[in-house]
Amino acid sequence: MRILITGGAGFIGSHLAKRLVKEGYDLTLIDSFHSYYSKQQKLDQLAEAKKAGEFEFYEIDLLDEIQLKEWLTGRSFQKVIHLAAIPGVPASIADPLQYIDYDIKATVNLLRASGEAGISHVVFASSSSVYGDSGGKRRASKEGDADGNVASPYAAAKFGAESFCRAYRNLYGFDLTILRFFTVYGPWARPDMAIPIFMNKLLRKEKLHLYNQNSARDYTYIDDIIEGIYLSLKNPAGEKTYNLGSGNPVTLETLTTVLRKHFPQLEKEYAPKRMGDVDATWADIEKATSELGYQPRFSLEEGLERTVHWGRTYLR
Numbered sequence: 001m002r003i004l005i006t007g008g009a010g011f012i013g014s015h016l017a018k019r020l021v022k023e024g025y026d027l028t029l030i031d032s033f034h035s036y037y038s039k040q041q042k043l044d045q046l047a048e049a050k051k052a053g054e055f056e057f058y059e060i061d062l063l064d065e066i067q068l069k070e071w072l073t074g075r076s077f078q079k080v081i082h083l084a085a086i087p088g089v090p091a092s093i094a095d096p097l098q099y100i101d102y103d104i105k106a107t108v109n110l111l112r113a114s115g116e117a118g119i120s121h122v123v124f125a126s127s128s129s130v131y132g133d134s135g136g137k138r139r140a141s142k143e144g145d146a147d148g149n150v151a152s153p154y155a156a157a158k159f160g161a162e163s164f165c166r167a168y169r170n171l172y173g174f175d176l177t178i179l180r181f182f183t184v185y186g187p188w189a190r191p192d193m194a195i196p197i198f199m200n201k202l203l204r205k206e207k208l209h210l211y212n213q214n215s216a217r218d219y220t221y222i223d224d225i226i227e228g229i230y231l232s233l234k235n236p237a238g239e240k241t242y243n244l245g246s247g248n249p250v251t252l253e254t255l256t257t258v259l260r261k262h263f264p265q266l267e268k269e270y271a272p273k274r275m276g277d278v279d280a281t282w283a284d285i286e287k288a289t290s291e292l293g294y295q296p297r298f299s300l301e302e303g304l305e306r307t308v309h310w311g312r313t314y315l316r
């Protein structure tokens with residue numbers, strides 16, 4: 001089966017490539033090496049994925065619709081996993097229009113090109129951010145809870161992109177799986193996220209800044225996310241939306257307690273909540289469990305141990 005991954009040089013894309021190559025899929029990756037973080041890290045991620053086996057890679061920007069359509073013509077992919085986007089809440093507040101381009105316009109270009117190319121299944125990477133802020137009332141979010149009342153331009157772009165995915169499924173009839181990822185971490189984690197930021201500081205023996213120490217995130221280890229994507233690929237069924245998380249929210253305070261086992265010198269100071277950050281994310285994973293057989297396997301302790309092991313080698 002021929003599969004296309006967009007954003008394939010990214011954190012999740014490169015891990016997914018590794019897994020799908022091992023499963024024997026005929027795989028092609030595209031990526032534009034967006035400057036959100038270093039091209040060198042993305043090249044290293046691609047090199048890491050290549051250790052698992054062969055796949056094709058093309059440097060293509062989804063914003064160039066003409067190039068994209070020409071490139072897709074005659075390539076006969078059956079499935080597309082659309083991970084390409086610019087992520088991150090603070091950057092979306094600083095430069096919201098980029099998110100309309102890279103997270104919505106690029107998605108529409110891909111959806112239209114996929115429909116015209118006769119692709120049978122599109123998997124879209126959405127985000128827990130579509131659930132907005134719980135306003136201090138902590139409970140697990142179910143897929144039906146998202147109502148567009150979001151807390152940042154990034155979240156608005158993901159919510160909007162989901163809607164375009166459904167529109168293009170209705171126009172072209174492909175199967176559509178929308179996956180809402182909850183704070184993914186692991187080796188090669190994106191450098192703007194809390195865990196790699198903390199590890200970078202800890203390796204340099206610097207103090208951590210905790211924005212809103214009681215805020216909680218449903219940290220999900222990368223291998224569990226990859227398993228969820230893999231299961232969704234194998235189970236196309238009309239139009240479906242699933243949460244992929246660990247189902248276990250962890251406060252920043254608890255996260256630093258677990259990190260201290262690896263970095264006993266850990267020092268921290270507290271800072272106020274940042275604009276656009278939500279109080280908590282918490283995935284209800286019952287739907288993914290019952291319909292896809294998704295079952296996260298990694299505890300925070302185990303996931304962090306693997307991540308710290310990688311960080312000590314790569315981040316030095």
Ligand SMILES: NC(=O)c1ccc[n+]([C@@H]2O[C@H](COP(=O)([O-])OP(=O)(O)OC[C@H]3O[C@@H](n4cnc5c(N)ncnc54)[C@H](O)[C@@H]3O)[C@@H](O)[C@H]2O)c1
Pocket residue numbers: 006007008009010011012013030031032033034035036042060061062063082083084085086087102106125126127128180181182183184185190
């Ligand atoms: N990492 C997380 O915790 C998390 C959580 C929720 C949702 N997501 C979503 O999952 C997807 C992958 O996230 P990630 O953490 O791997 O991010 P990433 O930044 O590592 O990967 C995204 C890749 O997309 C590429 N890209 C961006 N715009 C492009 C364009 N126009 N054309 C081609 N390539 C382009 C980038 O160069 C990058 O390599 C994103 O859609 C993100 O919003 C991630």
